[in-house]
Amino acid sequence: MSTDKNRKELLQRLSRNLMVSVPVMTVVAMAGATAVSDFNLGLIPSAEAAQGEAEAEGEGEAEGKAEGEAKGEGEGEAEGEGEAVSAEKRESVRRPSDYEPWQGDTESLVAMGEKLFKDTSLSANGLSCQTCHMDGSGYADTFANEYPHFVAMGKRDFGMDEVHLDEMVQICMVAPMGADALDWDSKELAALTEYMRVEQKKFRKGK
Ligand code: HEC
Structure with a gap:
């Protein structure tokens, strides 16, 4: 079983999609915390749409169980980034x-x-x-x-x-x-x- 290798390759292939989805997810996290209501109304649909596109592209390329794992990791990273802006x-x-x-x-x-x-x-x-x-x-x-x-x-x-x-x-x-x-x-x-x-x-x- 070379699942690790497969996963690595898959992550590389997905990295472009993750680069898209990570900032969008950061924004979604920010939207959740902000009190600006008309911003929430305006943003969430488009962010969700962008997120959907990124995932759809990822799904097209990825297969089986490895895909699920890769997506899981991507989301974990995204949440981490949403918490703080680097110094x-x-x-x-x-x-x-x-x-x-x-x-x-x-x-x-x-x-x-x-x-x-x-x-x-x-x-x-x-x-x-x-x-x-x-x-x-x-x-x-x-x-x-x-x-x-x-x-x-x-x-x-x-x-x-x-x-x-x-x-x-x-x-x-x-x-x-x-x-x-x-x-x-x-x-x-x-x-x-x-x-x-x-x-x-x-x-x-x-x-
Ligand atoms: C994903 C959504 C999003 C994008 C894209 C975005 N903004 Fe904003 N922007 C916000 C939000 C949310 C606020 C309100 C922030 C607050 O009041 O805390 C804001 C507020 C502002 C404000 C007003 C701040 C104030 O109250 O004085 C300016 C100016 C601004 N944005 C400029 C820009 C410019 C220029 C760009 C493109 C380079 C941009 N924004 C892209 C979400 C976005």
Whole structure:
């Protein structure tokens, strides 16, 4: 019996699917803990759908008992990750001391940011910002406040008493999007930040 070897190969084949499902499960765990009710309404169906797809792909490739075991392990890891954000990731969303944001024309940054907002390739789990923030959804009331301000996710998962808008973009990159923080001096970060100012104005009007 070479079940160990088979399992290893299977896990390797499944790893792509796990990379998809782990951050999604992390998000589901976060959704369970958050008090933001319209976020829950918006997220859970899409996260479940993404999770379903990831599992379906895995099932297509996997066979028999080994599949069940591999999936079991994947879920165990996912739960572990949902509990805490690593110290490195927590640090990566904080403005560095030598921070010099990209400077550019606001209008073209907003246009670029609007595109990035819909871009699933920014995340490690197939989500885009828009997946959760379609038409002004998925934000708590704090979004209307002047930055820096308190944001529940920033406090709970990153230990931050208040966040700047660019830090909030990085928080959503790292936590719900399961990706690395953007480079602090990148045009992408400046663009998403500028676009979020436009989103904030719309959000305030919609209140
Ligand atoms: C999986 C869902 C999800 C995705 C994807 C996501 N976010 Fe969020 N976002 C949230 C949740 C949940 C909150 C509310 C957090 C809170 O209030 O504690 C939030 C809040 C925010 C806020 C407002 C915070 C405040 O109250 O001041 C901004 C800005 C934001 N997200 C930007 C982004 C950007 C930019 C992206 C893409 C890079 C993104 N989000 C992707 C779930 C998501």
